[in-house]
Amino acid sequence: MIFNSQRKELVMNFDFTEEQKSMMELGRDFAEKEILPTQEQDEKQHLFRKEIFKKMAELGFFGCIIPEKYGGNETGHLCAALLTEEIGRVSASWTLPFNMQMWGPAFTILHYGTEEQKEKYIPKLVSGELIGAFAITEPNSGSDVAGMGTTATETDDGFILNGQKMWISNAHVADVALVYAYTDKSKKHKGISCFLVELKNTPGIKTAPIETKLGLFCAPTGEIAFEDAKIPKSALLGQKGEGFKICMWQLNNTRLGCAARGVGIARGCHEAAIKYALERTQFGQPIAEFQMIQDQLATMYVEYEAARLLVLKAAYEKDQGNLNNTLSVSTAKYYASEAAVNASGIAMKIFGSYGYSSEYPVERFFRDAKSLQVVEGTSNIQKIIISRAILGK
Amino acid sequence: MNIVVCVKRVPDTETKIKIGPEGTKIDPTGVEFIISPFDEFAVEEAIRIKEKLGKGEITILSLGPSDAQTIMRKAYAMGADKGIHLNDPSECSDALAEAHALATALKEIPFDLVLFGKQAIDYDNGAVGVQVAKLLNIPIVTRIIKLDIADGKAVVERESDVGKEILEVKLPAAFTAEKGLNEPRYPKLMDIMKAKKKPLEEKPAQLGAPKISIVKMDYPPARPPGKIVGEGEEAVPALVNLLKNEAKVI
Numbered sequence: 247m248i249f250n251s252q253r254k255e256l257v258m259n260f261d262f263t264e265e266q267k268s269m270m271e272l273g274r275d276f277a278e279k280e281i282l283p284t285q286e287q288d289e290k291q292h293l294f295r296k297e298i299f300k301k302m303a304e305l306g307f308f309g310c311i312i313p314e315k316y317g318g319n320e321t322g323h324l325c326a327a328l329l330t331e332e333i334g335r336v337s338a339s340w341t342l343p344f345n346m347q348m349w350g351p352a353f354t355i356l357h358y359g360t361e362e363q364k365e366k367y368i369p370k371l372v373s374g375e376l377i378g379a380f381a382i383t384e385p386n387s388g389s390d391v392a393g394m395g396t397t398a399t400e401t402d403d404g405f406i407l408n409g410q411k412m413w414i415s416n417a418h419v420a421d422v423a424l425v426y427a428y429t430d431k432s433k434k435h436k437g438i439s440c441f442l443v444e445l446k447n448t449p450g451i452k453t454a455p456i457e458t459k460l461g462l463f464c465a466p467t468g469e470i471a472f473e474d475a476k477i478p479k480s481a482l483l484g485q486k487g488e489g490f491k492i493c494m495w496q497l498n499n500t501r502l503g504c505a506a507r508g509v510g511i512a513r514g515c516h517e518a519a520i521k522y523a524l525e526r527t528q529f530g531q532p533i534a535e536f537q538m539i540q541d542q543l544a545t546m547y548v549e550y551e552a553a554r555l556l557v558l559k560a561a562y563e564k565d566q567g568n569l570n571n572t573l574s575v576s577t578a579k580y581y582a583s584e585a586a587v588n589a590s591g592i593a594m595k596i597f598g599s600y601g602y603s604s605e606y607p608v609e610r611f612f613r614d615a616k617s618l619q620v621v622e623g624t625s626n627i628q629k630i631i632i633s634r635a636i637l638g639k
Numbered sequence: 640m641n642i643v644v645c646v647k648r649v650p651d652t653e654t655k656i657k658i659g660p661e662g663t664k665i666d667p668t669g670v671e672f673i674i675s676p677f678d679e680f681a682v683e684e685a686i687r688i689k690e691k692l693g694k695g696e697i698t699i700l701s702l703g704p705s706d707a708q709t710i711m712r713k714a715y716a717m718g719a720d721k722g723i724h725l726n727d728p729s730e731c732s733d734a735l736a737e738a739h740a741l742a743t744a745l746k747e748i749p750f751d752l753v754l755f756g757k758q759a760i761d762y763d764n765g766a767v768g769v770q771v772a773k774l775l776n777i778p779i780v781t782r783i784i785k786l787d788i789a790d791g792k793a794v795v796e797r798e799s800d801v802g803k804e805i806l807e808v809k810l811p812a813a814f815t816a817e818k819g820l821n822e823p824r825y826p827k828l829m830d831i832m833k834a835k836k837k838p839l840e841e842k843p844a845q846l847g848a849p850k851i852s853i854v855k856m857d858y859p860p861a862r863p864p865g866k867i868v869g870e871g872e873e874a875v876p877a878l879v880n881l882l883k884n885e886a887k888v889i
Contacts (some may be wrong), residue, residue, distance in 0.1 A: 264709060268716060268831045276825060306828035319829040 262328075269325050272305065273332025281337045285464075289339075289610065292463045294419060299343055303374025308347035311564075312356065317369035323561040327506040331554070334510020335517070338614035339464035341510060345503040345622075346416050347371045351378035351424055354496045355442070357569075358484040363442060367422060379420035379445070380500075381411040381470055382493060389627050391426070391493060392435035396472065398427040400486075404479050405429070405441065407450070407472035417468030418453040420445050424496065425470075426489050438489035441481045450475030461613030498572050501579040501622050502564065505557045508582030511615045512553055515589035516546040518608055519596045533596070542592045549585035556581050573635040580628035583618035590615040640695035640788070642685040642752045645741055645771070646678040646714055648707045649761040663853040664730065674710045677756025679717075680816035683823040685754055686718035688788055696720050698748060702740055702844050704728050715834035716826030722837075723748070725844035732762055732853060738770030739847025745775060752793070753813040757782045765815075772813040780806055782817040 262270070280298055288295055302308065310326035312318025326344060334341040352371040355363055370376040387393040396409025407427055411417070423443050430437035445451055455468045484492050520543060523534035533539050556578035563571040590612040594601035601608045619625045633639075650656065651671040659666040674682070682699070689695040699714045699722035701707045711722045725740050745753065753772070758765035765781075772779030785796035793808045797817070826834070868874045868881065882889045 264712060265831050265835060268713060268826065268834075269828060272825055272828070272831070301825075304827070305825055310828065314829075319827075319832060321828050321832060325828070 265321075266325060266328060269321065270328050270332055273329040274335075276302070276305070277333050277336035277340070281333070281340050285337055289463045292457060294464055294466045298340065299377075300374050302340075302343060303347070303372065306372075308343065308352065308374065309372040311348060311353055312368060312372050316352075316356070316364060317372040323502060323564040324558060327502060327509075327557050327561040330503055330506035331510040331513065331557075334507045335514040336510075337464065338507055338511050338611070338617075339462045341503065341507040342415055342462070342465040344506075345500045346378045346380075346420070347374070349499045349503045350380045350496060351422065351442075353499055354380075354424060354440075354492060355483065357495070358440070358488075358492055359442075362480070363483065367442065371422070376421040377416055377419050379414055379416035379423035380496065381414045381417070381423050381425045381443075383413045384410055385412045389624055392438065392490065394426065394428065394438070396425070396427040397431065398429050398439060398441060398477075400429060401476075405477050405481065407441070407443070407475040407477060409472050411470040411472075413456065414468055414470055416466055417445075417470050418455045419466050420453075423470070424483065424492075425472075426493050427472075429486050429489075433487060435490040436487050438493070439486050440483040440489040440492045441477060442483050443475075443477055443481060445470065448475050448477060460616060461610065462617055495569075497622055498570065498575050499564075501575050501628075502557065502560055504618055504622050505553070505560070505575070505578040505582040508579075508586035508615070508618050509550065509554045509557050511586035511611050511618075512546065512550040512582070512589040515586075515593040515608060515611050516543065516550050518606070518611075519543060519546060519593040522597055522600075539596060542596055546589045546592050549581075549588060553578070553582040553585040572631055576623070576628040576631040576635075579623065580625055580632065583615075583625055583628075586611075586615040586618055640688065640692055640752070641698070641748070641750045642688060642695060642754065643698045643700055643745060643748055643750045644678070644681045644685045644714065644719065644754045645700045645702075645767070646682065646710060647675045647701065647756075647759040647761070648672045648703045648710045649675040649759050652676070652760065658856045658858070662855055664732075664856070672706060672710060674713055675756050675759040675761070677758060677760070677816055677818070679756070679823045680818065680820045681754035681756050681814075682714045682717055682719060683821045684786055684816060685752070686824070687821060688752070688786070689718070692788070698722055698750075700741060700744060700748075701725065702727055702731075702737055704730055708839060708841075711839060712834045713826065715837045715839075716831045717824060718830070720837060722839050724839060724841045726841055727844040727846060729846075731844075731846050731849060733847075733849035733851045734762075734764045734766035735770055735851075736847040736849040738767050738774055740844040741767065742771045742774035743845045744842065745771065751810045752788075753777070753811070755813065755815045757815040757817050768813060768815040775813070777811050777813055778808050779813040779815070780808060781815045783814050784817050784819045786814060786820070 306319045307329055309318035310321045311323055330341045330344050352368045355367055371378050384394050398405040398407050423445055425441045425443045426438055428437050429439040450473045452471045453468055459467055523539050524532050526533045560574040560578045563574055593608040594612055597606055597608050600606050651673045654670050657666040685697045689697055697719040699711050699719045701711050702725040708724050725744055731737055755768035769779055780795050782797050783795040784798055787794045791810050793812055795806050797804050868877045
């Protein structure tokens with residue numbers, strides 16, 4: 247039986263548009279020509295190469311979900327996810343700026359900011375003139391966001407920040423960060439507020455890099471200490487006490503970026519493994535001829551494909567205006583993170599001792615992938631979100 | 640300044656080429672098509688000239704089957720203004736027949752400059768640009784690595800085995816681009832979106848009568864397996880002999 251594709255009730259479109267294909271091609275070319283050539287060296291030096299960041303900004307990578315009015319290009323979450331995958335296939339580190347510029351600060355300001363805040367920050371985050379960050383995690387508070395200790399004490403003309411944030415991407419290179427802090431500890435999570443803090447020109451703020459991490463070497467991570475750091479009233483994003491809500495809303499966007507990063511890693515691993523399995527000869531034949539290797543390659547492919555579809559679905563929903571799609575986003579984030587970790591583990595097995603060597607990319611994928619089970623809500627947290635949603639809690 | 644850039648859709652350089660069942664064409668199944676890389680230099684150069692002069696119009700002209708329009712959009716995203724697609728479902732591979740179609744179309748377009756890649760990376764003939772110029776009776780300089788426009792003239796550079804040639808050419812003229820002419824830009828996301836709104840006219844290609852036909856396509860012979868000549872010093876004369884007489888590399 248042949249279905250008529252014109253019958254609307256049968257249409258569920260899995261095709262990419264010509265524009266989306268061009269964007270994927272752009273992402274792939276960019277990753278291979280601008281990131282790959284210096285990658286090994288940059289990874290060794292833990293180098294956040296500014297010119298790569300600038301070029302990404304110039305091409306509009308950080309403007310996908312931002313209106314033209316604020317310097318964006320409105321190509322959508324789906325396009326941003328596809329670009330993130332293409333970059334992540336080569337370098338997980340270089341997918342971080344999508345979250346640090348766009349899905350995190352810029353998009354949150356777009357949703358919660360005043361017109362003045364939007365005009366002041368969004369165009370510059372999109373153009374890369376300002377480097378962005380968001381600061382939630384602290385030494386003693388990770389998954390338990392409401393357990394944070396940072397406070398913002400209101401004065402006549404502003405707020406005074408005290409406390410410490412840890413494991414903050416871009417901490418020591420960022421110009422502006424969304425900082426979450428208590429304005430009223432007695433109200434528990436309803437006493438948290440969100441602030442737009444200019445990290446470099448506010449007295450009382452100190453930042454330092456954290457270099458003792460397993461992977462993501464080209465993406466800076468650090469800590470921020472606030473010691474009586476005074477910020478103006480205009481730094482408040484949204485309402486006082488709205489911080490926890492903003493934080494969860496923000497995470498539901500940035501997690502999409504993480505999930506797309508996972509898809510990129512999974513793809514990078516399976517592509518590398520296929521190539522190696524076809525080239526590497528043992529017992530007189532390419533190892534791809536062995537069923538156990540075939541099983542591993544098939545597993546990697548299936549998980550990559552499934553993760554990708556989950557990510558694209560979550561991105562599609564956002565493009566349709568459903569920004570509170572937490573179930574889809576957490577499902578994608580959880581699954582893509584696990585798929586990336588699994589793919590990198592399998593790829594290492596297929597590569598054998600070359601997988602254990604830093605000469606081949608799979609050990610880097612392995613180290614980078616592990617971050618995904620931790621950042622922006624651990625895999626356990628994603629499962630809590632998923633189970634609450636499916637149980638109707 | 641009216642600039643026409645002729646671009647051709649060719650298989651992606653990473654494609655594993657398969658010969659089709661008729662034995663005279665490649666099998667397009669699963670093949671990704673791209674703008675021929677040398678044509679991309681030509682597109683980039685046109686955009687740079689327009690940017691430098693602050694005015695002008697860039698027309699993309701492409702001969703090929705319907706999906707040639709996809710690569711034309713890429714040139715649009717880089718900065719070209721409009722284009723004409725000369726539809727050729729037959730996928731003609733005779734350079735002169737193609738040159739005839741392009742020249743016929745060019746006679747209806749006002750131009751100061753026509754740019755080509757030095758060759759398309761499919762058949763690698765490198766013939767079409769020169770033939771089009773001849774049919775239009777305009778000067779052509781091939782394989783240029785530098786192009787400056789001033790006072791109705793072009794000053795171009797090309798490299799040869801003995802050194803560099805610098806030539807002055809009166810416009811209108813045609814040029815073919817060599818690697819090194821420029822570094823093509825990436826299209827910006829915004830420009831990819833705008834590309835679909837730029838005008839694209841489709842016309843049937845008026846191909847000339849083909850004078851060359853492909854009789855047969857064949858794969859290159861498989862590489863023979865490596866040979867171990869022997870071990871230690873005793874093997875040296877045999878190895879030298881083989882390198883000299885069989886591999887002919889010393």
